[in-house]
Amino acid sequence: MDSYAATLARMSTLRGEVETHPETYRMLTGERPTGPLHLGHLFGSILERVNLQNLGVETFVVLADYQVITDRDTSANVKSNVREAIMDYVAAGIDPERTTIFTHSAVPALNQLLLPFLSLASDSELRRNPTVKAELAASERPLSGLLLTYPVHQAADILFCKGNLVPVGKDNLPHVEITRTIARRFNERYGEVFREPEAMLTHTPELPGLDGRKMSKSYGNAISLGMSADETAAVIRKAQTDSQRQITYEPVSRPGVSALLATTAVCTGAQPEDVASQVGDSGAGALKALATEAVTEFLSDHRERRRELEADPTVIDRILAEGNERANVIAEETLADVRSAMGMAY
Incomplete structure (x- = not known):
């Protein structure tokens, strides 16, 4: 049975477990702040996050600002895109008191996990990743080291908080698979630190754009x-x-x-x-x-x-500051566990 079929077969049981014991799950999800969020984001992922949050699942949402430059030469508009995304999150029902919203660049310990994780994935495994293959095929740019290691960055996003639940569509399932592989290899090599996360396939099929192509x-x-x-x-x-x-x-x-x-x-x-x-x-x-x-x-x-949030920009400032602070505390704890397991706690 391939990974998609196996994940699909597990969905009914997994959803039942999450609904019965939401407190045992920690969810990580997010996106690159490359532009305005749209209706496809809302139905494809944001409303699912709201549902899981409201069930009682501890929720983390990363705005992966560092990952914006995997396939582009500029970070222009990233800051405004981050703020716009937070307004849409909150307007859609994401509660900053129950969900930690943070940015990549503000959490150094998360990014430091990339170094040991890179030793756990091979070049061929990274090149087989569908996102890496698709981005490379669609671009005339040479393959950058950042793009090649994009799946490992996503593993760090998930594992920094020891997340064990990741809502994804079918196309993003390989990212969870390589995260599970990295977690398993780390545990085998250095001792138990990470849980292997499970993918939760989202309910809503991809909403097409107004021309019938992917909404973008x-x-x-x-x-x-x-x-x-x-x-x-x-x-x-x-x-x-x-x-x-x-x-x-x-x-x-x-x-x-x-x-x-x-x-x-x-x-x-x-x-x-x-x-x-x-x-x-x-x-x-x-x-x-x-x-x-x-x-x-x-x-x-x-x-x-959204209009209410636009009227008081300090609300977004506070949400992001508090989210980044919480994420940093957790990331430092996880990095300390990693250092200890690797014999590098000085």
Whole structure:
């Protein structure tokens, strides 16, 4: 059985265990602050974090600012992207009192774990990682050492807090697998320090962008969570559809129409096929109007909470300062355990 099949088979049991004993789990998740968070982030990961947090799982969210430069030459806008992300987290229901929100660059002990961890992964294992392969294939840049070791950085993110639960989509499962490998090899070589984390496959399938491709700010096909209602309407209005009056859900042959149907469906709790039947032969204009209404209604509370946070920037300053402080305490404790196990506690 491959790792995806095995993980999928374990999901029902794992979710039951988490719901029954949430206090035994420590979750790590996060993203690179490369731009505004969008509707795909909200449904694909953020709402899952909120659910697990509310169950009572101890939660850590890293804004991996150091990892922004794995595939780009600038760190411009990182600081503002971090602040924007925190506003969206809190607006979506992440509670800074129960969830530690922190940045890579502010936690030196986490990054120091990279050194011993690098000795536990081979060059071939790193080059087989799908993210490394995909980024290298999509770029004309030479492979940097930072990009090559990206999976080990993610292992450090998870293991710095001795996390044992990582919500991921299918494509990111290999990152958890290499983290488990590094934890296991460290324990075998130096003694028990780390738990092998488990992957929790997220419920929501990937939400397509408005053109049917993967939702991405670089494609200009995303509905950002920080958009106003008018900005959202403008983005949806510009979405490419086709000339057919009858609206049908056919992702391959009608990607633009199907993306609007999927967006409307996820915001209303319906199925895309049912939304298509509702619009019928009223055409793309009616579909766009329905999609705009659905997104605007769904995000109305989020946007209101976000406006409140924008009105007092000191709230974000405090959340990040407190999160970084908590993360540093835990990272120092873990690094001390690592040094002790390796015989390097002086």
